[in-house]
Amino acid sequence: MHTLAAIGGVVALASHFFWMRGVWKGTLHLNLATWLLWALFDTAIAVSSLLAGAPAPFMAIGFSIGAIAVAGTLLLKGEWRWGRFETACTLVAVVCFLIWYTAGPLLALVSFTVGKYAAGALPTVRLAFKRPEPQQSWIWFLGTFSAATNIYVGGVWTVAQSLFPTVAFFSSTLIGLFHLRGRLAACGGLR
Secondary structure, three states, X not given: OHHHHHHHHHHHHHHHHHHHHHHHHOOOOOOHHHHXXXXXXXXXXXXXXXXXXXXXXXXXXXHHHXXXXXXXXXXXXXXXXOOHHHHHHHHHHHHHHHXXXXXXXXXXXXXXXXXXXXXXXXXXXXXXXHOOOHHHHHHHHHHHHHHHHHHHHHXXXXXXXXXXXXXXXXXXXXXXXXXXXXXXXXXOOOO
16 A cells, blocks of 8 residues: 555656756746745655654655755756745744744644645645646646545545645645646636
8 A cells, every 4th residue: 555655755756857847948937935935844744744653654755855856946047036925934934843843743744734835835826826837737736646645545544644645635736727727728718
């Protein structure tokens, strides 16, 4: 069973290479602040999952390594934008790290999962809704697949094993659908 979770982790990691390629070629426009936050959150989630006893945190590990690589690519390309919204998201991250410092790994996992999707996904959801990039939709659905494998393999519904993949499943699906909406609009199927 853990083999399927490991495949989901590999898919999660591999999906980030498409982000990196798109950034490098100039076909994808990502926010460095968001990806730096995601790299921090994903690393903290992976560590918290391991410390909380998650038996198969492969998706968290794949997202962590991948987000670090995407943030590094954005830094190398000089993609840089920071505003009030990114500052507010960073403050959410600081609160999550304070909770991690003072609480045990399980509460930290909850804090980081909620924080990641409040601080990292909200700017991405907002951007996908305002300016859908149709070529991004399938990459987000790779995240949906990865999350689904980790939910399925989790077996027992514990916070340590199931919270992060479940939230990631819904978030990746929503963002993918917003970008897909852009593809449908471009084809004349949605106005």
